[in-house]
Amino acid sequence: MRKVFVTGGAGFIGVNFVKYWRQQHPEDFIINFDALTYAGCRESQGELEEQDFYYFVKGNICDRSLLHEIFTGVYECLPKPDIIVHFAAESHVDNSIENPSAFIETNVMGTQALLDAALKHGKIRFHHVSTDEVYGHLGLEDAPFDESTPYAPRSPYSASKAASDHLVRSYFETYGLPITISNCSNNYGAYQFPEKFIPRMITNCIQGKKLPVYGKGMNIRDWLHVDDHNRALEQILLRGEMGETYCVGASDPEKTNVDVVRQILSAFDLGEEMIEYVSDRPGHDFRYAVDSSKLQRELGWMPKVPFEEGIAETVKWYRENEAWWKGKV
Numbered sequence: 001m002r003k004v005f006v007t008g009g010a011g012f013i014g015v016n017f018v019k020y021w022r023q024q025h026p027e028d029f030i031i032n033f034d035a036l037t038y039a040g041c042r043e044s045q046g047e048l049e050e051q052d053f054y055y056f057v058k059g060n061i062c063d064r065s066l067l068h069e070i071f072t073g074v075y076e077c078l079p080k081p082d083i084i085v086h087f088a089a090e091s092h093v094d095n096s097i098e099n100p101s102a103f104i105e106t107n108v109m110g111t112q113a114l115l116d117a118a119l120k121h122g123k124i125r126f127h128h129v130s131t132d133e134v135y136g137h138l139g140l141e142d143a144p145f146d147e148s149t150p151y152a153p154r155s156p157y158s159a160s161k162a163a164s165d166h167l168v169r170s171y172f173e174t175y176g177l178p179i180t181i182s183n184c185s186n187n188y189g190a191y192q193f194p195e196k197f198i199p200r201m202i203t204n205c206i207q208g209k210k211l212p213v214y215g216k217g218m219n220i221r222d223w224l225h226v227d228d229h230n231r232a233l234e235q236i237l238l239r240g241e242m243g244e245t246y247c248v249g250a251s252d253p254e255k256t257n258v259d260v261v262r263q264i265l266s267a268f269d270l271g272e273e274m275i276e277y278v279s280d281r282p283g284h285d286f287r288y289a290v291d292s293s294k295l296q297r298e299l300g301w302m303p304k305v306p307f308e309e310g311i312a313e314t315v316k317w318y319r320e321n322e323a324w325w326k327g328k329v
Helices: 012-024 042-050 064-071 093-098 100-120 156-175 197-207 226-239 257-267 293-299 307-320 322-328
Strands: 003-007 029-034 054-058 083-086 125-131 179-184 186-188 211-214 223-225 245-248 275-278
Touching (some): 003 012, 064 100, 083 100, 186 197, 186 226, 211 257, 223 226, 226 245, 245 293, 257 275
Parallel strands (some): 186 223
16 A cells, blocks of 8 residues: 655645546555645545545645654654655746745745655655746747756746756755656646636636637647646656656647637637737746657556547536636636
8 A cells, every 4th residue: 555645635736636546546545735725625625535545634845843743654643655746836827926935935945845854754755746837938940848958947936846846856866865757738627726727718708707818819838638647647656767857748739828718619609709818927938838758658658638528528527516616716
């Protein structure tokens, strides 16, 4: 039985990961550790709360004394973790522009506190979930990001994630902590907080509101369904090489923001008159694209969810779960 300590497990990707891992590995014990900030939602756990081999702890990754209690196995008699999956992060770019210090505290200092705990308590296996935004942005003709792309963050958010990536890697090189890192493209799917692009567009459609699109909507993204992401994380956790980084992308045709909006509008039988073009945000990255060939070649992972299918499922989920998101918009 593995004892899996998941940080940020009440957030979007984290809660989907916990649900996926429970389905695939029901014999494992999961400790879900989340500070329940505005983007964390304990209600997302649903049936998990009633299951054996699962325990939720409200806590902040900067709280070293609480981490010490958990990793020594004295907190509520929980088993000592032997795997850490680190999702916890401040992640909204607009918020990082308004308040960079919160991103440094959580994404950098919090990651260091977690690394120190992992190192002190037996060099616990550590996987760090990061973003392709650490690589900056691309022009139309540039090759996609891969594991050898130089870091060039362009927002306080991506700079804080770049710093945390470097910290994680340094603990492998300096102390021999068994780590892996993944850098993923934009995720979408159920349980995503409605401040993010796709759920905001969907929930605005449900409410009959205009859909705000930055600039002319020509920024380009590689959209990865959260289930595909978590299948990739499973392979990295079970078979990844220590000290290695793996880029995770959809290998689906890249899409402009306005094309994504048009597809969502189509699902509601609405027209482009619902689009409201607004002033672009500072330092708005133009294009992201991710080359996942290393992950596919070495670990046999392939994305399974086509964007058209995934976005239809996501629209359906938000339509059927208004009680979940209405208090968050």
